[in-house]
Amino acid sequence: MNRPPGVSVRLKLTLSYAGFLMFAGALLLAAVWVFLLRHVPDRMMIIPGSTDDTLTDGVFPIRSNLLRAFAPAAAAVLAFLLAFGLAGGWLLAGRMLNPLTRITNAARMATNGSLSHRIRLPGRRDEFRELADTFDTMLARLEAHVAEQQRFAANASHELRTPLAITQTLLDVARSDPDRDTGELVERLRAVNTRAIDLTEALLLLSRADQRSFTREHVDLSLIAEEATETLLPLAEKHGVTLKTAGDVTPTVGSYALLLQMAINLVHNAIVHNLPEQGTVWVTTSIHPDGAMLTVENTGEVLFPTVVSTLAEPFQRGTGRIRTDHAGVGLGLAIVDSIAEAHDGELTLSPRPDGGLRVTVQLPTVQVVNRSMSSCPQAAVAHGTSVGLPL
Structure with missing residues (x-):
């Protein structure tokens, strides 16, 4: 001004x-x-x-x-x-x-754009020293956030450019060979367009979670887990994966739609990145002194901690993920992390000793009367909210 x-x-x-x-x-x-x-x-x-x-x-x-x-x-x-x-x-x-x-x-x-400068005010702690340290911490977070956003924008541009480039190539082929059968071309264009739409929806959902532009309400993680497993049961049967759910009523506060998308992403990730046959996915909810917990575990290949630590980053995929069907767009766990952070929660990834991944989401809890949750994935859905696609 x-x-x-x-x-x-x-x-x-x-x-x-x-x-x-x-x-x-x-x-x-x-x-x-x-x-x-x-x-x-x-x-x-x-x-x-x-x-x-x-x-x-x-x-x-x-x-x-x-x-x-x-x-x-x-x-x-x-x-x-x-x-x-x-x-x-x-x-x-x-x-x-x-x-x-x-x-x-x-x-x-x-x-002026120089975020690497730090005040580093000397002397004992007083009001000015506390203000300077707070400002240094803010600059460090802002610098890390800007770097992350730049990296994310570069990755998103690359991911969005890929389907557009493929579409352009297919159209050029169709123009150069008018007598070619268009059935296969249409199917490939449809697949590429579907991937572009999924990626765009994932980016919009990630932006919505980061901005925290949603209405908070009292929800039950156990109902969310039931609905997620019920939705993805056909996919689990297709992959030969057994879904097991357990837990008591797990109250928390947040957006039912976003938390449901979070659970769907976790269960979908656990199904498609599992053993080739006879795999298992465990979905449990529980209440701890630290908050409400949603835990999703799956069998699979042995993962190294260095690989697991990068899975929640945008557009990061583990070994063999790109070659599998239903591989997603590389934003599944990144969206889960953003949704958990938007709900004042925390996402924890850890490899299972026998192979596979254990994912735990910790959210704030509220006190209600406990209710037992069904241990089968075919439990009736108790909340009428539209289900999103796994991203």
Whole structure:
């Protein structure tokens, strides 16, 4: 905002210091004068035989002489206090505002795009040191967020460009060979277009979760787990995977649609990245002192911790994921992580010792009466919310 220049804070502090010093000095001089008025007599009688021959009436005017001597001295003291207050206040204000100047310079550099600069204010902890440390922490998070967004934008552009490039190639082939059978071409175009739509929907859902633009309500993770397993039961049967669900009522607060999408993504991921045959997926909900838990485990190949730590990043896929059907667009666990974070929760990934992956989502909990959850995936759906596609 363009605002007219005003008086600097340093000058304001200087005037405040000098004014306070003048006020304190004036009070001190007033107290001295009141003391003199109370304890010094107005006149003093002269003892006979005094050497002062100028006093003929034998009376010496003490108070009036004292006033004539005190007034110039008091004025000189106030003038000195004014000069000393202005000079000392200017130096003291500059010293006190020096950390604020460093913080302002860092903020100006950050405004110009330099997020790598840090204040690193020395000295013991005080209000300025706490402000500087908080600002440094904010800059570090902002720098990491910008880098993540740039990497995400680059990956998203690459992922979106791939189906468009494939579509362009197929259309060029069709133009160069008009007599070619269009049935296969249409099917391939349809598959490529479906992938582009899925990717776009995943990006929109991820953006919605990051912005936290949803209405919070009381939901039950056990019902969400039931609906997710019920929805993906045909896919599990196709892959020869057994779904097992268990747990009690697990209350939390959030968006039912987003939490359902989160559960669907987790169960879908556990089904398609499982053993070639006779795989198993366990979906459990539980309440702990730390919050409400949704845990999805699956059998599968042995995963290394270094691989598992990258699975929640956008467009990251584990070994063999690209070659499998229903591989998704590489945003499934990234969306889960964003939804969990938007609900003030936490996503934890860990490899199972026998192979496969264990995914745990911890969310805030609310207190309600417990209810047993069915242990079979065919349990009736108790909430009428539309089901999203696995992403």
